[in-house]
Amino acid sequence: MLPILNDEDDISTFNQQTAHIGTSFVGDNSTSTHFDSNQYNIPLNLGGPRYVCCFCGAQMWYEERKNKSRNERNPRFTMCCMEGKVSLPPFKQTPSLLATLLNYKGGRTAYKFRHNIRVYNSMFQFTSIGGKIDSEINRRLGPYVFKINGQNHHKIGSLLPVDGERSKFAQLYIYDTENEVSNRINALGYDVQQSGVEENIVKELMEMLDQTNQIVKAFRMAKERFKEPDYIPVKLRLIGARMNDGQQYTNLISSEVAALIVGDVDQLIDKRDIIIEHRSNGLRRISDLHPAFMPMQYPLLFPYGEDGFHLNIPYQKWNHTTKTKRGTVTAREFYVYMLQFRLNQGFTLFLGGKLFHQYITDAFTSVEGMRLDYNLRNQKKFRTEIFQGVVDAFTRGDTDGNMIGKRIILPASFTGGPRYYMQNYQDAMAICTYYGYPDLFITFTCNSRWPEIIAALKFIDGQRVEDRPDISW
Template sequence: MKRKGGPHSKECEKPAKMVKNNQICNPTRQSTKMARLERRIKLQAKKMRQLSIINGEVPDRATILEEQLLIHVKDKAKEARLYRKRKMQSKRVAETTTENEAMIGQAGKTTRTKSNKRCTTSKSRRKKKTPDMTLERTDMEIWNFGEPSCKCERCGAIFWYEETTSGRARRMPSFRLCCQQGKVDLPPFREPPAYLTKLLRKDNGKRSKNYMQNIRLYNSMFAFTTMGGKVDTEINNGGGPYVFRMNGQNYHRIGTLLPEGEDKPRWAQLYIYDTENEVKNRINASTSEDKRESIDPHIVEGLKNMLDRNNILAKTFRMARDRFEEGDYHNVRLKLINKRRTDVRRNDMPSATEVVALIVNDTAENRKGRDIIVQYRDTRPRRISEKHPKFMAMQYPLLFPYGEDGYRENIPYILKEGAKCKRKHVTMLEYYAYRIQQRTNQSMHLLMCEKLTLQFIVDALACILQYRLDWIKTHQGNLRTELYAGLQDTIDRGDTRADQVGKRILLPSTFTDSPRYKAQNFQDAMAICRWAGYPDLFVTFTCNTAWPEIQAMLQEVGQTAYERPDIVDRVFHIKLKEFMRDIRERGYFGKTLAIIYTIEFQKRGLPHAHIVIFLDKKEKKHKYPEPPEVDRVTCAEIPDKDIDPEGYAAVENYMIHGPCGAANTKSPCMVDNRCMRC
């Protein structure tokens, strides 16, 4: 990304400072000193001129001295003007900076950060530093905001300084992406069992490599529930990075305690039925014949023993197995309790009596609220609520090896005394946003499982959307849908017959991708066009996973960009905001009236923005009247390697197709041994 101007975006409110003879001086004070010096030398020259006249001499010496003084003063004034001009171009170079030693990475590793903006985690007084004029950058210099140098003072999440909450002048930076500025407080994750930690190490031989390559298969073997969405497997047929994409409605279902008739055991039944051949049953139930060769039975055996020792859900179903082995299995049901008596902010591992109840010889339904009732037999798989505390733990036993509680309703906010907030409890979006943050004071197991982590993030997003849709469905009165459910909406839906018009759920414009959301944004864009006229520039801003900021964050934990889409999206958002400042505030293309942009995601998950720019009509006539002026902002040729090496390298790496064909038969563009683009 290329930008114009200095490393800062806001102009200093304090007077600019100049560096002279290794000292800091104020331009106003400097000009006062220069005026005093000028008056002193003029007075000396006047006395010398009078003395020369009295002595009958020609006042050449005094005149020369005065002329030299005026030349010296003009030079100093010119230097001051040039300095102020450079300060106005860089705008924020004169802001004070501080040195910071940020705790980055695992095991409390200390890293000295060298980014333009600094952040400190201590409350010590910040020392002012002499502004360095070498920080000024040219138009062709790439903007790099460095490694993440800040930590949330409340929850310890790692951030870049550029992610601070806007509009807040604070000594300590504040962030909302993690804990909503301290309102969300959840217990930290525990370190996973030793056997699981050993399998996650990439340098631990073939067994660890096999586990990481097939981690989703191993997780499905021990999952208590099944997913209802359809996973798109064709997207990964090429040679690009792995992508997890799901189509259709996603939901989790749980079956009965025992299989029906001659059916083979599956899901939670594998914890109860025929446990003597459990390893073989799990491999056969979760994989097809062509994938069974890639499964290591020793890993399956080790995972089974690990979960039996640590997972509270596995212990629960083993308890039901012991009951069946005693012969008392008629009318036995298992109830997974939804309500908790303990505070989830202090303990994510409730007692066994809070998790499960074994129901024997009770013909009543015994289903209260969102409790999960696992029947003995003769029932179809049932869908479980995404608001149940064990919803995620039952689907991802390898991500939650202890069976920890997940999101549940009525998790209270942590509010300061006297603080007011309309919402009193943590939402599902805030819960998962807190969980996927990287912190040095807790386990990163949830973020280190590669393909399984991607599946978890997609599943969590589906739960959040379903949670919002359920709220909209039950709060149509709060949204006042009767005010905009009129004739035009009926026609848009295709209901042309009055006898067929019934009650429907209307989605508000605040729900992303709803019809009203699209219509509102379209009308806003058209209103801007009517006011500002036709757009002048169309710019596409793309994301590059090789950006040094992304690589610096990933190197701390030894991961790649496809494993951490959250980091890629965060860096893209920071750079996009800075690019918008270049266009809007710094006037890189000229005075801007309006900007409209939309963010899309490519097939491989990388974001990109399409930007439409409306320039000021008064500047259009002399801004881009001729082709040379247009060529100043756009170019459709390969840059010269000697004049612009950075531009040439960027075009060569990202804009030139190939190699393909016989040189690279595995290229994504190759179909039937032939390139689709050539």
């Protein structure tokens, strides 16, 4: 951000600082950061995210470094991987079919695929998304927005549809697979011509996932069981624990992901596992702590069925700067790590466009859901806060009807909660009392034409700014 300059002295200090930034980029040939003292009023351009985190390989901006007050030649970054504390195995390259379809320079077919990517994904997802998707917002002008209302969750049905019902979601991998392509298209529930979905692409994606995706392979394994007319009913167990937590991740084999169970569920089954019944009515909610939670919802973003977040991903021990009691990666740290762009590994996620929007929203609601859950389970710890200071006055006046029932206190540390807003408001008022009221109240919104954003988009040829909410929103 451009510092506010008041007089000549400030300008010279500022130039000393920025001149170092301008010369410290190795191999930098852009026209960016160097400041001429006569041109101090030109907009500051920080250039693209040209620095690479030495721990995780994320492309970072110099201004994102740790110790911002210091001008480091080899800056370290905490926001990507906490200086190496979080380390997940690298992602594989996008399978060639998907890479062709997601290519921004891939002509009309790729353009149409990108436009319909959420529809294509919905044909292959194993779970349905809960929460109410607000489609009204996209009827107006402006870039695509994925907006969801209410509590979010993912649900899964049984292996086979009940009699008389059409198969959907995971059942499409098992039931009536001779007509699988048309079943998948019909499951959309609307006119194929209108949807713009192409049958041959559905077929090719199906074949690709059969080869690459470990979760698909697990469901196909169940399909083989149901081929015989006198088959024994089985259940599918999606394994929640991992043998070598944290490091296996992208190289799983299907037997590590799932197993078939004949007969009753025995005691060896871990409470983290998801058991998919043979045939039952309705859908069941699955835990967002299960490693297959995200890959089952986004097979086109995780074409290999790569593990998502779970509770036993350990911190890297070789670089412990600060010791934590927990010792494992949190959901927020996991998703923050996932949302950093790395040139040295596969980046299917960042090619997902509208589906990437959905994934980010889903990840955010999942993290927020966990934080809410934590607050719900730790109410005793927070009770004392309401008797302290200004928050008291805020709660005393609540008399409207929706306050009836058990009150759950969200502490001021919960971003977006009422006490958070109240505390910030009171802080602002306290600052005004001390320093006097401000003359100007300036708010910033991100401009998608900022040169830094345009530079960051150049890593993926032809990528448009609306497809990268991680850097432009």
